[in-house]
Structure formats: C-alpha cells, structure tokens
Amino acid sequence: MAFAASLVNWFKRNLVVVAGLLTLAYLLLPNVVVTVFSFNRPNGRFNYEWQQFSTDAWKDPCGVAGLCGSLSLSLQIALWATLCATALGTAIAFALVRYRFRARGAINSLIFLPMAMPEVVMAASLLTLFLNMGAQLGFWTILIAHIMFCLSFVVTAVKARVMSMDPRLEQAAQDLYAGPLQTFLRVTLPIAAPGIAAGALLAFALSFDDFIITNFNAGSTVTFPMFVWGSAQRGTPVQINVVGTAMFVVAVLFVLAAMAVGNRRNRRKA
Amino acid sequence: MTTKATTSRPDAADRGGDVRLTGIGKTYGSFTAVHPLDLTVEQGSFFALLGASGCGKTTTLRMIAGLEEPSSGTVHLGDQDVTALPPYKRPVNTVFQSYALFPHLDVHENVAFGLRRRGIKSVKKQVAEMLDLVQLGEQARKKPHQLSGGQQQRVAVARALINHPKVLLLDEPLGALDLKLRRRMQLELKRIQTEVGITFVHVTHDQEEAMTMADRVAVMNAGRVEQLGTPADLYENPRTTFVANFLGTSNLIEAEVDTRGGDDLVVRAAGGKLALPGARCSAPAKAGGKVLVGIRPEKISLTHADDAGSVPEGRNRVTGRIRSSSFIGVSTQYVVDCPACPEFEVYAQNIDRDPRLAPGADVVLHWDPAHTFGLDADQSVLAGTTGEAGIAEGGAA
Numbered sequence: 001m002a003f004a005a006s007l008v009n010w011f012k013r014n015l016v017v018v019a020g021l022l023t024l025a026y027l028l029l030p031n032v033v034v035t036v037f038s039f040n041r042p043n044g045r046f047n048y049e050w051q052q053f054s055t056d057a058w059k060d061p062c063g064v065a066g067l068c069g070s071l072s073l074s075l076q077i078a079l080w081a082t083l084c085a086t087a088l089g090t091a092i093a094f095a096l097v098r099y100r101f102r103a104r105g106a107i108n109s110l111i112f113l114p115m116a117m118p119e120v121v122m123a124a125s126l127l128t129l130f131l132n133m134g135a136q137l138g139f140w141t142i143l144i145a146h147i148m149f150c151l152s153f154v155v156t157a158v159k160a161r162v163m164s165m166d167p168r169l170e171q172a173a174q175d176l177y178a179g180p181l182q183t184f185l186r187v188t189l190p191i192a193a194p195g196i197a198a199g200a201l202l203a204f205a206l207s208f209d210d211f212i213i214t215n216f217n218a219g220s221t222v223t224f225p226m227f228v229w230g231s232a233q234r235g236t237p238v239q240i241n242v243v244g245t246a247m248f249v250v251a252v253l254f255v256l257a258a259m260a261v262g263n264r265r266n267r268r269k270a
Numbered sequence: 271m272t273t274k275a276t277t278s279r280p281d282a283a284d285r286g287g288d289v290r291l292t293g294i295g296k297t298y299g300s301f302t303a304v305h306p307l308d309l310t311v312e313q314g315s316f317f318a319l320l321g322a323s324g325c326g327k328t329t330t331l332r333m334i335a336g337l338e339e340p341s342s343g344t345v346h347l348g349d350q351d352v353t354a355l356p357p358y359k360r361p362v363n364t365v366f367q368s369y370a371l372f373p374h375l376d377v378h379e380n381v382a383f384g385l386r387r388r389g390i391k392s393v394k395k396q397v398a399e400m401l402d403l404v405q406l407g408e409q410a411r412k413k414p415h416q417l418s419g420g421q422q423q424r425v426a427v428a429r430a431l432i433n434h435p436k437v438l439l440l441d442e443p444l445g446a447l448d449l450k451l452r453r454r455m456q457l458e459l460k461r462i463q464t465e466v467g468i469t470f471v472h473v474t475h476d477q478e479e480a481m482t483m484a485d486r487v488a489v490m491n492a493g494r495v496e497q498l499g500t501p502a503d504l505y506e507n508p509r510t511t512f513v514a515n516f517l518g519t520s521n522l523i524e525a526e527v528d529t530r531g532g533d534d535l536v537v538r539a540a541g542g543k544l545a546l547p548g549a550r551c552s553a554p555a556k557a558g559g560k561v562l563v564g565i566r567p568e569k570i571s572l573t574h575a576d577d578a579g580s581v582p583e584g585r586n587r588v589t590g591r592i593r594s595s596s597f598i599g600v601s602t603q604y605v606v607d608c609p610a611c612p613e614f615e616v617y618a619q620n621i622d623r624d625p626r627l628a629p630g631a632d633v634v635l636h637w638d639p640a641h642t643f644g645l646d647a648d649q650s651v652l653a654g655t656t657g658e659a660g661i662a663e664g665g666a667a
Contacts, residue, residue, distance in 0.1 A: 168370040171337050174357040175364045176384035176429065183358075186383075190374045 031248055038241035045235025057238035061246075064237040066227060071243060074224035077139070078208040081146035085207075086200040088147070089154025090192070096155070097162045114152045122149070123216035130217060137219025145217050146207040153206060154199035161195025287313035287348065287436045287469040289334060294343030296329050303329045305493045306342055311437075311486075313348075316463050316470045318484035320477060322516070326493040327473045328367075331439050334471065336360045347436055358387075363430035364439040368446055369422050371414035377401070377425050378410040384433040400432040403462065420451045427459070431466060438463075440472040444479065456482050477517045481505065489513050491654070505566075509552040511645055514564050515654035521570075522651050523563045523588075523611045527555045535644065537563055540610035544586045544642065551644030560647035567615040569641040572604060574624060575632035587636040590614060592629050602627075606635060 011018070037047055041054035062068035095101075096108055114122065123145075130141050169191065173183040189196075211225040218226065228240055288310065295306035304326040311317040319327040332338035334345055336357035344353045352360050363384065371380050381400055382393040390396075401407045404424035414422055423443060430438055443459070444452045460483050463470050474480050480487045481501035488498045489512070497504055497513045508514035511522060525539035535548045535555055544563055553561045565586075573581055581587060590608030602623070606614040616635060618627075627633065 166368075166370060168366050168368070169372060171357070172364070172366055172370040172372070173383070175335060175337070175362075175366075176433070177358045177387040178383075179356075179358050182387055186387075187372060191372075193374075 031245075034241050034244045035248070038238060038245045040238060040241075042238065047236045047238050047241065057242045061239050061242050064231070064239045066222065067224075067237070067239055067243070070222045070224045070227035073139070073221065074208055077143055077146060077223065078204050080143055081150055081207040082200050082204040084143075084147045085150035085154050085203045086196060089151050089199055089203075090158050090196055092151070093155045093158035093162055093195075097159055111152050111155050114149050115156075119149075119212045123213040126213065127216045137217055138221045141217045141219070142214055142221065142223065145213050146210060149210075149213065150203035150206055153202045154196075157199035157202060158192060158195045161192050161198075165191055288346070289317075289437055289469065289471065290346035291330070291334070292344045292346070294330070294333055294340045294345060296326070296333060296338060297341045302493055304333075307495050309488060309495065309498070311469060311471055313469055314467050315485045316460070316472065316483055318472045318474060318480035318487045319490055320474055320480040320487050320516075321490035322475055325490040327475075327490045328441055330490070331364075331441055331471060331473045334437065335362055335364045335439050337364075361436045362439060363433050363435040363437075364441060365423075365426045365430050365443045367442045369414075369426040369443075371422055371425055371429070373414055376411050376413055377406065377417070380414065380425055381429045381432055383429060388433075396432060400428045403431075403465070404428045404458075419447050420455060423447065423455060424458075427462065431462070431468070434466075435468065437469045437471060440470060442473055442475070444474070444476075452476075452479070459483060481517070489516060491516075507550060507552075507643060508564070509645070510653070511562065511649050511651055512654035514643075514645065515652070519567050519615055520564045521567060521611055521614050522645070523565075524647060524651070525561055525563045525610075527557050527559045527561055529557060530555065534639070535561075537561060537644075539563060540588075540608070542588060542610070544588075545639040546586075546642035546644050547640055550642065553644055553646035555644065562645040562647050562649075562651065564643045564645055565637055565641060567603070568601075568617040570614075570616045570618075570635050570637045572606075572616050572618050572624075572627060573634045573636065574626045575634060576626075578634045581634055581636050584639070585636040586639050586642060587634055588614070589632070589634055592627060592631050592633055594629050595627065606633060608635070 037050070038057060039053050039055060040047055040050055041052045041056060042049070043051050057063070092111070096104060096111075126141075126145050126148075130137060135141055165188075169187055170183050173187040174180075178186060209225055211229060214223050215226055215229075222230070224243070228236075231237060231240070290311075291307060291309040293306040293308060294304065295302070296304040307330070309330075319330060321327045329338055333340045336352070336355060336359075340353065344351055346352065347361060352362075372383065375383070378397055378401075381397045385393045385396060397410070398407065401410055404427055406421060406424055406428065409417060409421060414425065417425065423446075426443065440459075444455050447455060456479055459470075459472075472480070472484060481504075484501060486499065487501055487504055489496045489504060491512050497509050499507075504513060505517050508517065508520065511520075514520035514522065523539045523544070525537035525544065528536045528538045528543060530536070530548065533548050534545050535551055536543055536545050538544075546563060548555070551561060553559075555561055575589070578589075588608050588610050590606040593605045593607050593613075595602055595604045597620075599620075601617045601619055604616040604618065604627070606616055608614050614635060
C-alpha cells in the first residue's frame, strides 16, 4: 500500500514532466519511424514492413534514379525562395509598421490572403495565370510561386518583432551620431534579427516541402516532394527515408550549434 | 539666491554650451503642444523644465535634441543655428525616459556606441573611465536586462556623457526609480554635472527633484512657460497661482485692496486686514481691486486663542478652528478652518508642542507680513493643485 501511495505521490510531483515527455514522444514518433526504416532492407518495392537491418541505402543515397537531382533542385528553390521572400517580406513588414500611407490597412489584411486561401485553389489560379501569360513552366514558375506564398509568413513573423520594438531605440541611435543607414544596420536590424530569422526558417521549410502549388506549376520539372509522391505510386525506395533522416539530423545539429554558440557567448560575457 | 555653477565652467568665455530657443513652438494639426517661447540656458548650468504631463516640456526637449521638428522658431547652441540639423549632427546627447539602452549590446558597447559612430577606434580607455565615473566598472560585460533600474539609468547617463556633448538632455531620467533610489540618483547626477561642467537640461514633473537639482527652473503649463527663475525665487515669489500651487503648497486668500502706504499694501479679507510688501504683489493693485494673498504653510505660527494677546503687533493674523492635525515627525501639519480661507494649511516645527492645539481648538494664525505674496485674482485658485479641479484648470489655463 505504501508503495502505491508513494508512486501516486511521485506521479503527482512529476505530472508536468510526464505530460511533456508524452507530448514529445507523440511529436517525434514519425521521425523515429522514418529513421528506423532507413535501415531496412525491404522485401519487394515497398518499404512498409520491417525485414532486416541494413545500411545499403545509407551507402548509396543517390542509388535511385532522379532522387538526388530532385533533392538538389528542391534545395536550390528553397534557398532562393527564402532569400527573396525574407528580403522582400522584411521590407514590407517595416513599411507596414513604420509608415502611415494610404491603403495601409488594406495591405495589412491582403498580406494574410495567401495564408488563408486553400492552397489547391491558389495553385490552380497560379497555373491559369502562368498559362495565360505564356510562361514556360519549370524552375522559374516554381520559384515565383514559392516566393509569393512564403512572403506572407515572413511579413507576419517580422512584423510582430518590429511592432514590439521601442522606437526610442532608433532615436537613441540617432542621438548618438548614427545616421539613418548606421541606425538601421547597428540597431534596427540586429534587434529585428530574431524575427527575420524565424521568418526565413519558416520560408525554407514551407518551400522545401511544398507539394500542391509546385505540382500544378512545375511542368516537367520534378522537386523532391514530387519525386516522393511519384515513387510512392510504384514503390518507396529506402533512400527517401535516408534523405528524410539526414534532413532531420542536419536540423538538430543546426539547433545544437546555435545553442552552443549562444551559451559560450553568455559565459564569456558574464 | 544665485546658484549658478560658475566654478564648474571650464572657460567663462566659451559660450558654446548656451542653449538659445527663439520663438520655438510646436503644433500637431490644431493642437498646440508648445506655444512659441523664448528660453536661454546658460553654459554649464543645470536647468530644469518642470510641469505636469502634457505641458510641452518633453516636446521642448526633443526639439533641442532634433528628434522633433519645431513648427516655428530656431534653436541655437552657442552661436550655431542647429534648427535644420538632424539629431545625429547635433553636439547634444539625450538620456531617454526608460533609458532606451540597446538590448543587443552589452554595457561596454552601449557606452562606446557614440564614439564608434564618430569613427573613434580605441574606445576602451574612455569607456572604462566613464564606467568608473558612474561606478559601473564591474558590469561592463553585462547586457542591459541583467542590470537593476538604477544601474541602467547610470549606463544611459554614461552613454550620453562619454561624447562630451555641449548639452546633456535628460527626459524624466529618474521617473522609473523608487523614491529612495531617486533621491540618491538626484545627488549623483548633480555630482556628475558639477564634475563635468556640461550644460544639463532636465525635464521632470517632480517639483522637489527640480528644486533639489537645478540652478534655474522653468515651470511649464499648457505649452507655455509660466515662470522662470532660481528654485528659491520661484518658491518665495510665485507670480501665478499655478506656480504657487505646483511648487509646494500655498494658502491663497481672496482679498480686496484697501490702501497702499509706502512700500506696503494693505488688503481686507474676511473682516480683517493683512499687509504685504508691494514689491511682492504681481497683480496690478489699486484701491478696491481684487488680489489673491498667498502665504506658505511653514511660514505661519499657530497660537491658541486663549493666548491671542501674546501675538506680537505688526504681524498678519487670521483666526480659525483646527479641523485636523497630522504628526509627520519633524513637523505637525494642521488644517485650519477660517472665514478667510476654508482649508488653511499650517506646518509647525515640533519644537514646543502645545497640547491644546488639537482638532476643534480655536487658534490664531499669524506670520510676518514680509512672507506674504500677492497674485492676480483673475485666475483659478486651484490651478496647479493635484486635485481633479487643479488638473482641469491647469490644462485649460
């Protein structure tokens, strides 16, 4: 009885920890499955049942025709879309927060439209637009579409940050002999940086795994999500899991590195 | 009376730190924040702009800094007209309300910011010296959010002072601090000002702060300067009811001018006669005209009615009944009901306390006529008081 009581007590004290761990498990379970199955040697074309441990796929990630080409294309598009959307979105966010101009309210709401509109509708209308303009579907149409839908997310992320910025900080910079450019580079940009970084990461993730809009506007070009979709019709190569796991590991390493840098900086300053 | 900091002036001939505002005003649409005003702040002096919130004092300061563009008039620093210069080209630095320290930079970099922007490469020694001046040498590598309010305030002062500006502007720099710390920082700022000898222009709504720190004070109300002078001058010789009430407490009695004999003025109030020096009456006083007679609470002596005979001749006297008394330690504050003035305030030093002076006792209030001042009766008696009516009157005046 005493044991049961102490167990209940332990549970009460650690309820938050237990709940947190369970939620984390729920979040990470799909990743675990992807990772585990990247070491599978499937029997047949589909990688849905565990058969046998193997590192074959890891040794030859580009062993499937077209996979690495599509991956490289997706990364290029994501990179360019992130760069352009972040630059444009940051500018729009500053304009919306800092300046009073006609139609500011309307633009503020219109910015949300691409986020609110069903993606498949937007994809179809974009295709109509491109076809009517006589555009050649491919890399450029995909990139233009990605920049467009990433913009709203960047604007939203940066705007939140800029709005919470004390305008007196920039006045203080000006008061301390910083001209407009110096003020922007030395004070405004560093303070807005977390918002800009958040917007950029969001843009990258959205662009990299976008399927619907890309599928409509890609022509004969194949991005990584399209490749996965296409191969899923005929069988799923283990290499897809390898790429998925690698992306996950890279992201985790990225976060760990950022944390380590932050920690070291704090320790040095203290 | 003259408290000009002549000793702190490095070179009496150098007038580069004079601030001269000529006809400077600011309007936002139809709202006038600052009516065109002329003001000269002498090089090396500690000048305070005092007033309630919304009186235009901060706007005036920001126009000196260049952060606000004046609608009219000019700003001169010494002989240089800086009206058209942007803030980053003016030899003026500001300590902002709530400090506006750069959150992404540590204390050292915050203080070095102005030097670096002017292209000075080796800042280490100067920054260390400045941090020592404000006693923050140990905290150089901390971020602003790791500091206490008082420390942040000192960083803000150091960040501005290191540039050796001709004028240092302080926008309610002590407003966010608790009372005890505020008192300490007042002394600290005063010490720094005497040490560096730079012109300080200080904006505050705290009359005690303005009087403790400043050599000269401009009392502002509704976008106008009500009165300008040394703290003692403003306190002893207020020229408007706003100043009389905003700086300390004043008892104001409505009276009618009786006679003018020599230097003295005799007025009738509630059946009695009061005398005041003619020079201390800012109102046009002709026989039969109305004036407001003012007297500060600490100038008044309180005598029990039974001892009325012991009050010396030649003193102004008013009779009344004590409504309430509160013991403050160094003094006792009485509120006395009298026909001349419904709530007469009297502060008596606790030297010899008369036990009969309790609420309900009949008393005689008396004071030296020389301590009496006279004001124009055509203004609200309540202007500048802290009550509802006072604020409303102050705003509308």
